Amino acid sequence: MRIRPIARDDIEGLQALSQQAGVGFTSLPDNREFLAGKIEAAARAFEERTPVDDRLYFFVLEDETTGELAGCSAIVGQVGREVPFYHYRLGTLAHSSVQLDLHRTIDTLFLSSDHTGDAEVCSLFLRPEYRGEANKHLRSGALLSKARWLFIAQFRDRFPAKVLAEMRGVFDEHNRSPFWDSLGKHFFPMDFDEADRLTGLGQKSFIGELMPKFPIYTTFMSEEARACIGQVHRHTRPALEMLKKEGLRWEGYIDIFDGGPTVEAYIDDVRAVRTSRVHPVEISKDAPVQSVSRWMAASTAMNAFRAAWIGRGPGEDGTLVLSEEEARRLEVSAGDTLRLLDTQETS
Known part of the structure; x- marks a missing residue:
């Protein structure tokens, strides 16, 4: 997908x-x-x-x-x-009668x-x-x-x-x-x-x-x-x-x-928006894949924008290693960048 x-x-x-x-x-x-x-x-x-x-x-x-x-x-x-x-816009109007000591608030709708x-x-x-x-x-x-x-x-x-x-x-x-x-x-x-x-x-x-x-x-x-x-x-x-x-x-x-x-x-x-980050991409046929990943990636091109789940997060150096299938799905090559979201930080 x-x-x-x-x-x-x-x-x-x-x-x-x-x-x-x-x-x-x-x-x-x-x-x-x-x-x-x-x-x-x-x-x-x-x-x-x-x-x-x-x-x-x-x-x-x-x-x-x-x-x-x-x-x-x-x-x-x-x-x-x-x-x-x-x-x-939901608002409130307050009505009161000092003489009768009655007070009432009524919900209103304003265009x-x-x-x-x-x-x-x-x-x-x-x-x-x-x-x-x-x-x-x-x-x-x-x-x-x-x-x-x-x-x-x-x-x-x-x-x-x-x-x-x-x-x-x-x-x-x-x-x-x-x-x-x-x-x-x-x-x-x-x-x-x-x-x-x-x-x-x-x-x-x-x-x-x-x-x-x-x-x-x-x-x-x-x-x-x-x-x-x-x-x-x-x-x-x-x-x-x-x-x-x-x-x-x-x-x-x-x-x-x-x-x-x-x-x-x-x-x-x-x-x-606050937590996503851009990472450089490498591609490896030996990239490990998690059965259920928390990582979502998106390409950084406007007209060729692609987004998908991927199997891992970035390495210690910040590089994101993709499998060949993931790279094909996102239409990126080695040296390109991806915007990465750790969905556990937004759940």
Whole structure:
């Protein structure tokens, strides 16, 4: 298994991933024309042919045994520069009556664009057959998630100070969002799927046009909907846990459609960014291999970026010895460099 930039001929594989992702996965809609545009935008970003603040870095997890795409993940250089980037910010209003000696605090939701200009890690999806503790690909999700931090660390000057990640919200057994049913559907003359589809396609102007500009009192929402605020979909919990281990935290911002949390951090405080290091490479056919390794490595080239698990850490002199198979997978030669992450330091 290895991570690589998406290629222009990956359209069939990416559309297959989008069809498996399903409802609520806003950044990966099942729309071939849109996905082809996303691939082209990513290709131009890796070729550094677009402005830094308008770059989408899109990665795929490739199963080398089958050639299939097992998953995907992405980084948006800066959000909200071209299309408004909305959240609800959870706040509190205090009310009191001195005469009656009554005091009450009420949770509120404010429409916000506070994250404009931040980077975003997004579009993390792993096919179901590559999930689960009993699966030999148990660590594929970790590779998909953490490889992005190695990329950001290697090309730190291409990114702003802060990074965020939007987490998919709660859906019931009928694939309905209680948060949407209690709030969104009263302002948008469409169902959740259509609103989600339009947002995924980048058509977000209707949000600012139709949503109220004044605070929304959560007490007017159903109890079930209030319970969804800041909570994640059951399939999103592993991804959230990985982000929390890297240091991202929920600061009170939620998705306007499903109420899922947005977690955030200063990039320089993210553990994998802080602790990864660059090492020179040597190649040996006798390199020892551990059955389960804690080491993740990524190449230091932009357009030829590769990331994978490797079988050992650096030697005392700082040199990283790769097996011939590892060198082939990462597409490096003796004398090249790799950015190395000890995942035990970020677990």
